[in-house]
Amino acid sequence: IDVPLRRKDRFQSVAVNLHSGGNDGSGGYRGDAARTEVGAVGCLSCGEGGLLSLAELRLQTGRMHQIRAHLSSEGHPLVSDPRY
Numbered sequence: 501i502d503v504p505l506r507r508k509d510r511f512q513s514v515a516v517n518l519h520s521g522g523n524d525g526s527g528g529y530r531g532d533a534a535r536t537e538v539g540a541v542g543c544l545s546c547g548e549g550g551l552l553s554l555a556e557l558r559l560q561t562g563r564m565h566q567i568r569a570h571l572s573s574e575g576h577p578l579v580s581d582p583r584y
Contacts, residue, residue: 501538501570504531505563512583513565515573535560536570552579 504516516531537558544552553576557567565584571577572584 501536501574503534503570503573505534505566505569506531507564513563513569515569532563533561534563534566534570536566538571538574 505513506516508514537560539556539558540553541556542554544554546552555571555576559566563569568578568581568584572581577584
């Protein structure tokens with residue numbers, strides 16, 4: 501995942517929408533470079549009949565909340581993470 505991140509507030513970082521034409525509410529700030537390598541390790545079934553992915557992550561940069569923000573931006577938020 502190679503998507504810039506910017507701070508939403510002091511508790512949360514968000515992935516910058518590069519296709520928004522600069523209309524992402526960031527005041528023109530396009531975020532800081534952030535890169536996370538993701539590899540699938542396995543798949544687990546949970547009690548409600550859903551599936552969970554087990555992934556191996558390698559951070560190429562070290563932005564605050566990078567793992568949480570990148571996975572959430574790809575539609576795969578962390579389990580039991582209500583903020584993202």
